[in-house]
Amino acid sequence: MSRSGHPSLRELRADITEMYNGEGPEAARMRGAHLSSLIRLTPSLMTANFGSGVLTLWFFTPDVPFGLWVWMFALCTVCGLAMLNWVRRRGRPVLTASSRSVHRATVHALLLAAVWGVLPALWFEGSAVGLQLPLVALISGMLGAGSFVLSPLPYASVAWAATISLGSIWALLDVGSAAAVSVGLLMSLYAPIVVIGSLVNWYKSTALLRAQAQSARQEQMLSLLLQDFEQNAGDALWETDADGRLRHASQRLRELLCLPLEGQEAEPLLALLSRRGITGAGLLEQQLNTGRPFRDLSLSIQDERGTVHLLMNGKPLSDENGAFLGWRGVLSDVTEKVRHEETLRRLAHTDSLTGLANRFMLRDTLNRLIAQKRPLALLAIDLDRFKAVNDNHGHSAGDAVLQAVAERLRAHLPTEALLARLGGDEFAVVLSEPADLPKADTLAQRVVDALAQPVEIGSRSLRIGASVGLTTRHNEPVSLDGLLVQADMAMYAAKESGRGRWARYTPLLGEHSRRQLAIEQGLRNALERGELMLHWQAKLDLASARITGAEALMRWTHPTLGPISPGEFIPVAEQCGLIDAMGQWALREACRAGTQELAGLTVAVNVSPAQLLSGHFLDHLRETLAVSGLEPGRLELEITESLFMEDAEQALQLLRSIRQTGVHLALDDFGTGFSSLSYLRSFPFDTLKIDQSFVTELLSKDQSRAIVRMIAELAATLGMRTVTEGVETMEQMQAVRAAGCDEVQGYLISRPRPLAEFQRSFEAEAATKVAG
Known part of the structure; x- marks a missing residue:
């Protein structure tokens, strides 16, 4: 045993080997207990396996391959054998089990695992993308649930996890896509963790069984001691006459009840217990008044050792004529047992x-x-x-x-x-x-x-x-x-x-939570239903008075809640892990539009920090550029300073890698963060987007005009362009131009519009706004 209290690998292997191959009665009882816990679950487990098999066939309907029917027959055969064995054993408690029984159960688990391991190996690669996700979920569930349920038999659990994970990893790697390889690597990481968890669960249950066996042996010992009280060194015989007085107080009884070594035999037992302040004396009096035998009556007393816990058994005595003679019984010190139980309860x-x-x-x-x-x-x-x-x-x-x-x-x-x-x-x-x-x-x-x-x-x-x-x-x-x-x-x-x-x-939080849940549930189907769409807002170059770029803004209309602001559904998507898929869709759609409807314009896409730091954003970016054919220099990714909050060094390294692809980077909402200048010193962005809060106060506060002018001069010094957001009036645009900004964006130039409408109207609308 290691210092931490956990077994070493060698000790764990020795314990497992002893359970499987040990020849002693304890090993047989241990095998019986573990095997019994698994047999009780057999109907549920086999039903779950059969149901999962039926679902698998349903996934492939209506074109179910012939081989899959053969696979289903094999699954039914293995499940049927297990149920047949369960029927034969039903009603018979498994107190002990042979080594052969647990090895046979392990082989059965291996066969069942082989059936499930074959499924992804043969049919994952050729299945449609829509089928691969439920297959991955099904196999992952079978891996975790099966390993946990089979934890009473460690070899079976390890065989299950190894067989299913190897089949799945081989299938995922054979697909060859980045997503499949990523899932395969994750499974190769989690499969050992599942095995370790299963082994730890087996070790804990084995330790509990051993503790229970030890407790049972102690109870048997106490029973023997009670029956053989004349040779008992830990318990004491007590006996009273018809008036309740002790007939004989042995030394052991005096020790247990903390009585003087001599005298007091003539005093009633109940009076002695009450004077000593023994807890439970009242219950004892009630039991004696009934005149019926009693067992395991709990008493406790305080002495120099602390609280002493006692158990008392007794039965009435009578002569051959049935006349009452008194009581006789055994008083047992169970302090250590009670403390042991309290320790186990406290640990639990x-x-x-x-x-x-x-x-x-x-x-x-x-x-x-x-x-x-x-x-x-x-x-x-x-x-x-x-x-x-x-x-x-x-x-x-x-x-x-x-x-x-x-x-x-x-x-x-x-x-x-x-x-x-x-x-x-x-x-x-x-x-x-x-x-x-x-x-x-x-x-x-x-x-x-x-x-x-x-x-x-x-x-x-x-x-x-x-x-x-x-x-x-x-x-x-x-x-x-x-x-x-x-x-x-x-x-x-x-x-x-x-x-x-x-x-x-507050109740308002409850309403907010229910709305958040409805949004989350709706988002999970929004992509599949085509509910998400991109609106486009133009960027006007002040020097040429021409529209040179457009920013993609995600919009969503919930089926029942109606239009929902991005400021509300984007944080929900980040929290529930959907932002990556939504962000990938937006990037693909923006790059496609950049080569077709918006050809000649720079397209800007907002990227969530959670999406950027997902681990595979860079690979997806390169793939999207390659598939769409968009020139990297015509794509601009807009990020916010929250990207740097968790791990600034990792974020800067990622941005440098993105810069190497030729894609431009813009720092959004510049001027609102407490450390904006430190990021500019660490990484030279291509564009600074001045937050619209400054534009709102541009005409009324000299301080805001000075800040905008300072940001424009800073950007020019660092070789960056500036885009001012939220320009809604001609006066604001003139003030922004006077401050030295390069581009403007806002309702004065164009409201966010669907792609088709944007394509038809942005040039005429921009020309009208500037001329006015």
Whole structure:
């Protein structure tokens, strides 16, 4: 066993080998327990496999290959054999199992895995793109679910994961596309993690089985000791007469009840127990008054060792005529057993890394408080920059940060508050004391302030920060899950408002969340339904008074919610992982239009930071340019300063690679960020887009005119062009021209229009605007 308490690879392999091939009774019982847990799931598992097979056939309808019918027959055969074996074993408990049984189960799992591994290897490459996604999802699900369910048999779980992942990876690599290769690489990374998780699950369940077996052996030992009390060194015999007085108090009984070594036999047993303050004496009196035998009556007493836990058994005594003579029984010291059970219970409800309560303890506590209709406050805490710690400093540093955060939270929260770690970098606090509830707002701010301070890990000082969501319950009915959802909503609202702050749940947040969910669900089908479209807004060159470029602006009309602003649906797409697909579509469509309807113009496309940092944006950009035939110099990518927030060095390296393709880069909303000049010093952009907030105040504030003039002069010095956004009047355009800007964009020149309308009207409209 390693110092961390986890088994080494050699120990794990030895334990698995012992379970599979061990000849002792313990190994047989262990095999029986693991095999029994798997057999119980056989009907569900085989039904799931059959159902997945039927879905696979449905994917290929109406043109189902003949080989796929053969594959389905093989799947049904393997599933049928498993069900036949289950029927034969049904009703018979599997207490022990032979080595041959678990090896046979492993071979069956391998056969079933081979059937699923053949599926992508034979039919993935030739299937349509629309079929490949459900196939990948199906195989990924079978990989994870099967490995988890088969964890009671480690060899079977490993064989399952290896067979399916190898077949899938081979199929993905054989396709050869960048997306397929990426998915194959991801599967090659996640398959070992699935195997490791399965082995860890087996190790934990095995440890639990061993602990249960040990506990059962201890109970059997206690039973034997009770039956053979004359030779018992740990338990004590007790016996009373018809008046309840002790007939004989052995030394062991006196030790257990903390009685003097001599005397007191004439005093009733109940009086002795009451005077000693033994908890449970009242229950004992009730049992004795019934006149019926009793077992496992719990008593506890305080002595120099702390709390001593006792179990008492007793039965009434009578003579041959049935006359009552008294009671006789056994008193057992079960302190160690109770402490062991409490330790196991505590471990089941405690986070092993931080020592805090875990998710199960939190839910139990909230359920109890809700059932008691007690007022409470719940704080959901999420660390803001924890992922960067793991990525840049390693998981050991991340664990140290979590432990430091736990200690800091303990120090700033009331002692009666329940502090729990939910997993990852998520924490929660439950306040239920009446004195603490009015301070919930103050405590939320205190948590934010405490976690805003640097965390010292070795020689490194790390800034983490946290966003906190607060919800309270008084008399209003709310379920446990509803309470957790409210706290999460408030926490995400705090993140959206800038992180490093707290927010309280309000009904308005609930409405906002439901709208966000409707938008997310709609976005998932928007591309397939053709609901997304690009509108185009012209850019006017002030020197030549000609339209020289157009910016692509994404528009979407929800089927039920109607037109939705990009400022609302783009953040949702970023959060739910859809922005990459939407951004790729916009880039392809813009490049296509640049070679056809907008030939001769420079086309500008906004790129989300999440899309840029996805890992394969550069490859997709090169592919799109090659397919469309658009000259790289006629494509301009517009980015915002938020790209640099997480990892500025990685962002700058990516921008340099994009520049090497010949594509131009524009820094959007320039002048609104706190570090715009530092980015210009690190990377020379081709274009600076002056934010429209300056144009709004251009005619009324000298300061805004000076800022616009300064940006134009700075850009000219650095060899960049300037585009001023939001120009809506001729006076604003004249002021922008006087400031030295190169291009303008806004409603004065052209409103965003669909492509066909833009193509027909932009030249005539621009000429009219300038002449006016």
